[in-house]
Amino acid sequence: MSTSAKDWLERIRALPxxxxxxxxxxxxxxxxxxxxxxLRRALPxxxxxxxxxxxxxxxxxxxxxxQAIQLALQEDVVLVAFGDMLRVPVNTPKDTVRSLEQARAAGADIRPIASPLEAVRIAREAAPRRVVFFVAGFETTCAPVAGMIAEGLPENLLLLMSGRLTWPAVQLLLDSEDPGFDALIAPGHVSTVMGPEEWSFVVEKHGLPAAVAGFTPESLLAATYSVLRQHIEQRPFLDNCYSQAVKPGGNALARRLLSETMDIVEAPWRGIGHIAASGLELKPDYATHNARKVLPDYAEPTRRRAGEMPPGCDCARVVLGKITPTQCRIYGQPCTPRNPVGPCMVSDEGACHIWWTSGQRKDEAA
Incomplete structure (x- = not known):
């Protein structure tokens, strides 16, 4: 019989x-x-x-x-992107188009999708008109895109890659003077694709406890209990508390397709800067499907604050775990899910959006 969330909480509360x-x-x-x-309120x-x-x-x-906004506005293309990306604002004057959603309202042909297969379908239906798939995501997003590439892309489908690997950001934190954490709960979906070994550096190089978790309260509490015991006993190791889905070596096919279709490159992270070996870009063999190679570059060197967060927004510090969402200067006023200022309030994977929708407000303890 599996251990219940209540039992895990009792075990955690019994620890010294x-x-x-x-x-x-x-x-x-x-x-x-x-x-x-x-869970925050339930734990000690x-x-x-x-x-x-x-x-x-x-x-x-x-x-x-x-770049995606400008391609949609100035080129005769259909632009497709995962739904959350449409509402993320960029740093341009308020009287200009500041998001893909606004570009769509201005007449650009922009369509939200939920799966890479939708991009292929739209490209076939729109042929010979070009379709640009704005690919923003981590390993779990890029792996099915790699599969799509390996199966063969329609000639008119271009990819604007903005893929990222998860672990280099954690490595960046651990290499800093103040990582800000004592143990790590490693991501379940990423580990399903890449294997739990992806996180062994946390233990082997930095001596911190680590555990891979699933998405139920039971799995998350089991991983929390594991890292707490490791910390108390000063015996760090990499634990797999999501063995139903995460297997040694991960998904061999997904990893092979990623390595065959994409190169690992240095890449910028919004508000954080460039991180070595953290980006995924199309291999040269697929240059005819690379939107950066085929279509004009609309980067403007004169744009101020490019790459940074909007004025007053502390999303970068939230993303790096330096502050909680409620400690952001504009959390809730003026930044809300209905009118997001920073990207952390847009996505349902953004900490600010999650905290707000779960009812946490400025006047509550973090």
């Missing part, structure tokens, strides 16, 4: 906990489960659950979104 221990979760899906299940006060850099919409480079 330190006065303070900070546990970072990397995945936006984890943060959503934690917040919606009320000495345990701080910190949302980390697990929202692809939040870290998608502002300049990539700007």
């Amino acid at each position: 906990l330190p006065p303070r221990i900070r546990v970072m979760n990397v995945c936006g899906g984890h943060e959503r489960s934690i917040s919606m299940a009320g 006060a000495s345990i701080e659950l910190i949302p980390g850099p697990g929202c692809p919409v939040c870290v998608c480079p502002e300049e990539d979104i700007y």
Whole structure:
């Protein structure tokens, strides 16, 4: 019989906990489960659950979104993107088009999709007109895109790649003087694709406890219990608390397709800067489907604040776990899911959006 969430909570409360221990979760899906299940309130006060850099919409480079907007407005193309990307604002004057959603309202042919297969279908239906698929996401998004590429793309389908690997951002934090956390809950979906070994550096290089978790309260609490015991016993190791889906080596086919179709490159993260070996770009063999190679570059060197967060927005510090969403200067006023200022309030994987929709307001304790 599986252990219930109540049992895991009792086990955690029975531990000889330190006065303070900070546990970072990397995945936006984890943060959503934690917040919606009320796990922060259920756990002892000495345990701080910190949302980390697990929202692809939040870290998608502002300049990539700007490029997508300009392609949709100025080229005769259909632009498709995952739904959350349409509402992310860029740093341009308020009297200009600032998001894909606004570009669509201005007449651009922009269509939200939920699957790469929809991009293929739209391209076939629109032929010979070009279709640009704005690919923003982590390994779990890029793996099916790699499969789509391997199967063969329609001639008129171009990819504007903005793919990212998850672990380099955690590596960046751990290499800094103040990582801000004492243990890691590693992402389940990413580990399903890439394998749990992707996170072994947390233990082997930095000596911190780590556990892969699924998305139920039971799995998240099991992983939390594991890293707490590791911390208390000073015996860090990589635990797999999502063995139903995460297997050693991950998904061999997905990893092979990623390596065959995409190169790992240095890449910018919005508000954070460039991170080595963190981006996914099409291999040269697929240059005829690379929107950056085929279509004009609308980057404007004169644009101010390109790549940064909007004025007053602390999304970058939220993404890096340096502050909680409620500590952002504009959280709730003026930034809300209805009128998002920063990208963390747009996506349902963004910590600010999750905290707001789960009822956490400025006047509550973090």
